Amino acid sequence: MELVQNFPFLTIVFSLTCGVFCAVLKARTAKRLCLCWLTLTTVMSLAVLVYTMRTNGYYVYRMGKWNAPWGNEIRVGILEALMASVFSGVMLLSLLGGMHHIFADCEPEKANLYFTMCSLLMSSLFALIYTNDLFTAYVFVEINTIASCALVMLKSSARTLVATTRYLIMSLLGSGLFLLGIVTLYGITGELLMESIAEKVREIFASGAYSLPLTVIIGLFSVGLAVKSALFPFHSWLPDAHGNATASSSAILSGLVLKGYIIVLIKIFYRVFGLDVIVAKQVSQFLFLFGVCAMIFGSVGAIRERDLKRMLAYSSVAQVGYIYVGIGLHSRLGMVAACVQIIAHAITKPMLFIAAGGFIDVSGGHKSMSALTGAGRRDPLGGVAFTVGALSMIGIPFFAGFVTKLHLTQGALESGAATMTVALAAIAVSTLLNALYYVPVIFNIFSGRESGEYKGLRVRWRADYAFSLVCFIALNIGFGSFSRIVVGVIRRGLELFGM
């Protein structure tokens, strides 16, 4: 066994350890430890990606070298390694970009706990990406929930407390359904490892037994994870939670946490049940329809919003809809589109939130559109970053969002007539709606009619903020311009993923 094969396991375990250390260190030291560790995990995940690309395969890592029915496993392939690299890179940049907000928003003696929660969150995201065991997935889903709720709550105002409560209650409903799904599936198959369940499910499905329980189980998994990843109509908790938290938290929650649950759902669909069962049970039609609704109603919600961060949060609801539409097409191209969207949104939305944090700084702490007039002039780099992000969200060529729309359209064209019409109409309408709320914001932040109060206010130069935004801009344009390479990697990854 080569050294690099241990990296996925090490990233999970040492992220947990890093969280424990951060809890007892001073805030500044904890910050340094957490940032160093995130840099290292990004490098390690990239190394794993290169390794899996070179061997063009996947490998199963057995914990403690116990064999299948007794041991716990993680499974590492190209797609998993790609997601892990993107996630830990985005986590690092989101933390850097909002660093001064973290120290301003937290109570000073508790700032180190923020980094504890970030490490725990990162560990659970890695585990969700890599794990091959359903119950391990459940445990890390819960760790993810607690850590992300704590990230919302660390800015302790009345509104974040209420938002956290709502978020936590909805999340717990979701995990409850997810757990019941796992337990019922265990009752039928007697297995917890994904491959072993898949074998049993194939047998059961072929014999025609347990038809109703299988449908119920798939429903429990889908609804449970849809609640947690804020698919329409379960999105009511998201705007409050993402709109009121500190800049880094909003960036991490919107960019990464929602995607972690979706990756688990994709795994369950393709590695536990297999495409045949999913198609026969017609679950993907529902996900497709809800995804389409999310694309439209998320954008409508964003148009009605006068508060910049809440607007961005509603836009996340719409963007999650794109992922579900991709999954709901239940074709190879649809899945490629869903994975592209996971990455595209993960590198775009955090940039928008970080830039929004910068605007709020130069507008006396206000979040409403009227106070932000001319903010892009006071904070030019943030203005550029926001414009890039907004253009990407609308789907202008050479930006990340365009790649999603391109592949989603291709996927839609390949599917049946009714699905194609609905999907294409939804993409067209949603693009229009996106433009309807992002373009006015761009005009507004670069408008010369600044209110006297903040006129002439200039942003303080901050190296971490600038570095994070420049990296995000480069990632976005790089992904948009050289999407072929990344899409090629995703295609190869999906082949190994069991499709």
Place this chain on the structure above:
Amino acid sequence: MPDFLQNLLTNYYETAAVILFGIGFTTLLMHRNLIKKIVGLNFMDSAVYLFLASKGYIAGRLAPIITDGDSDPSKYVNPIPTGLVLTGIVVSVSVTAFLLALTCRLYDRFHTLDIDEITHLARKERD
């Protein structure tokens, strides 16, 4: 239909678990009082554990602890669900603790446990 009822009666553990889950789920979703919501959450979790534990039990077999050197697996019940229940209990304890801590903070601030009223007050506080 009698078949269906018969099935419910034979699997009475599972039936009870699902009914309890329903009670917990609706309490967590519908109730406005935060403490009752937390009780609902615990109902829901316990129901799942009952379900899981009953899956692992095989009538007439022993607890899977080897005392007299007899390691024949057909004499013991399935130990895995019990292990899962333990893990699940740990998770639910920490989540409950978090929710209770959150409730304490909310009560200190607003002097009420009614989530709708708290939302209303929080909205007013901003304006």
